[in-house]
Amino acid sequence: MLSIEHFYLLLAAFLGYAGWRNLRQRRFAHAAFWGLIALLFAAGGPVLRASKAGDALPAQFAGAAVIALAVLATRMRREPLYEAPESERRASALRLGHRLFLPALLIPALTIAVVLAGPHLVLGGTPVFASAGLTLTGLALACLVSAIAAVAVTRQRPLQAADEGRRLLDTMGWAALLPLVLATLGGVFAASGVGEAVASLVSAVIPADSRMACLLAFALGMVVFTVIMGNAFAAFPVMMAGIGLPLLVQRHGADAASLGAIGMLTGYCGTLLTPMAANFNIVPAVLLELDDQYGVIRAQAVTAFWLMGTNVLLMAWLCFR
Incomplete structure (x- = not known):
């Protein structure tokens, strides 16, 4: 039976290869960074779990590894890597x-x-x-x-795929992990009760009996939380738990499916506006060698605000039919 865990091992092998290539080039911070991530992915694979070897990597090790990755990220420098003329x-x-x-x-x-x-x-x-x-x-x-x-x-050559993947990985550096880390952050926030705190705060500030006021708070909250955390996946569980479900769905009868779909798209408006979404907004500027590292964000800002307004109108029309 094929599962995602089998691909964890394949991904671990690729990350290990990237670490080995960096080690050969004496880029020790890069080598340790990718090697450590490779170990974490390999620990989630079916082979290690079946052999009970995964017990050698408890949750405390994963926590220490995250701290080590943060330290190593400060030592990683973008250097020219060979590519075809x-x-x-x-x-x-x-x-x-x-x-x-x-x-x-x-x-x-x-x-x-x-x-x-x-x-x-x-x-x-x-x-x-x-x-x-x-x-x-x-x-x-x-x-x-x-x-x-x-x-x-x-x-x-088949190895060319791994070489080019490794080159792109080293060009992006630590920013390649941002989507994974920020999506996890949303789950942490939801589990720690941030959604309930947001619900209490919104109920105290805005008229909870006003459907439009709750909808605007939900849309703006999705954008603001996405700007702060850099990923709409991180903002979504917080805003749905705090405003979407208790106020819009349960209190005002909004359709949960359309609210969730358009609400997530509204969060992406925040992605267009924040340097925290480095893999979307900062890395492309680096890869294209733009003079203005925030040039991508400036070009997207008008689209983001127009799209946010359009999404609010769509939710007001579709979610309460």
Whole structure:
């Protein structure tokens, strides 16, 4: 049975390779950073868990590892890494043409195929895919197939995929972990009762009997929390627990499905406005070598505010029909 945990081991192998390459180049902070993350991912794989080796890595180790990663991140420096000359890359792009898009398009197509067909695939009486985390398993499998397709289309060495992945990983640096860490932060906030505190504060400040006032508080809260935490996934559980469910759904009868969908999109308006979403707004500026490191945010700001206003109108129209 294929599960997301099998891909944890594959990801751990790739991160270990990135650490080894950095170690050979005497980039010790990078090597330790990726090697430590590789160990954490490997500890969640089925092989270690089945052999009880995972008991050697208790939760306290994971906590200490997070602190170590934060220290190592301060020592990581962006340095030029070898890549093919621009003339060679342009010639390759012209030769391959639109075939370059095939590996990228395979990722969403295969992910959807696994999600839809996965529950019905059985081999010898055993499901091919584990039901838990089916979407993530489909995405991981699609990325693997896409990498194989990219090697076939470009006719490069298979190891080239790992080398280019490692180069991109080192270019992004610690910011590559932000989506994972910030999404986890939202769960921590929700478990610690921040949602209830937000509900109490909102009820004291705004007229809770006003449907529009609650809706505006929910939309603005999604944007502000996303700006602070850098990820709408982190803001969503807090705002749904604090305003969405108790005030809009239970008190004013809003449709939970449409409120959640459009509310999440509203949170992404905050993503367009914050340097905390470094993987979206800061890393591209670095990769493109822009003079203004906040140039991406400035270009997106007008779109963010217009989209936020549109989402509020959509929620007012669709959530209370």
